Amino acid sequence: MSLFPKIIWRLSDENIYLTFDDGPDKNITPRLLNLLNKHEIKATFFVVGQKAERHPETVLQIHQNNHVIGNHSYTHPHLIFKSKGIIKEEIQRTDKILLEITGKHPTLFRPPYGQFGLAVLSVLKSTNHRMVLWNASPQDYKADASIQRIQARMKKHLRPGKIVLMHDGHSHSPHMLGALENILEKIKEQGLKFSALLN
Numbered sequence: 001m002s003l004f005p006k007i008i009w010r011l012s013d014e015n016i017y018l019t020f021d022d023g024p025d026k027n028i029t030p031r032l033l034n035l036l037n038k039h040e041i042k043a044t045f046f047v048v049g050q051k052a053e054r055h056p057e058t059v060l061q062i063h064q065n066n067h068v069i070g071n072h073s074y075t076h077p078h079l080i081f082k083s084k085g086i087i088k089e090e091i092q093r094t095d096k097i098l099l100e101i102t103g104k105h106p107t108l109f110r111p112p113y114g115q116f117g118l119a120v121l122s123v124l125k126s127t128n129h130r131m132v133l134w135n136a137s138p139q140d141y142k143a144d145a146s147i148q149r150i151q152a153r154m155k156k157h158l159r160p161g162k163i164v165l166m167h168d169g170h171s172h173s174p175h176m177l178g179a180l181e182n183i184l185e186k187i188k189e190q191g192l193k194f195s196a197l198l199n
């Protein structure tokens with residue numbers, strides 16, 4: 001038995017795994033869900049506990065559309081500077097909120113900023129979560145993230161086996177959504193397959 005939790009940062013099958021962090025956002029997330037529905041794409045949402053608490057109806061909507069919901073901490077802190085006690089509190093508080101809304105215990109965790117140390121690994125082992133990182137980022141959070149720029153970066157990253165990091169709870173998320181709208185329309189004929197992560 002390993003001392004560490006399972007860490008997922010790439011997958012070797014032919015699917016593309018879209019992941020959306022830092023939501024739910026009451027405006028962006030429902031629009032994103034509509035877009036994903038239109039293209040029959042399932043994705044994974046790493047939600048922030050305190051936002052889920054404020055917008056349970058949006059979390060429920062994600063769940064009812066059969067996407068996978070993962071834990072992205074309660075307050076989105078830099079966990080690398082936190083004690084095991086605080087880390088555990090961040091994770092379990094969010095688990096509890098998500099369980100109450102969806103009836104499902106999240107099994108996936110993504111650390112805020114992708115940062116983790118031994119304390120995070122040790123806590124995830126005890127809480128029985130798998131940690132999900134990414135191997136593709138269109139950098140939709142950057143200050144220069146216009147629709148055109150995100151779209152150009154997406155074009156490079158939407159490839160089989162990629163776990164793609166995007167954000168539905170960020171100030172640039174309207175641009176992310178615009179870029180995704182354009183690109184999904186364009187790549188439709190390429191026969192690319194999308195999947196949510198295994199919960």
Ligand SMILES: [Zn+2]
Nearest residue numbers: 021022112113
């Ligand atoms: Zn985040």
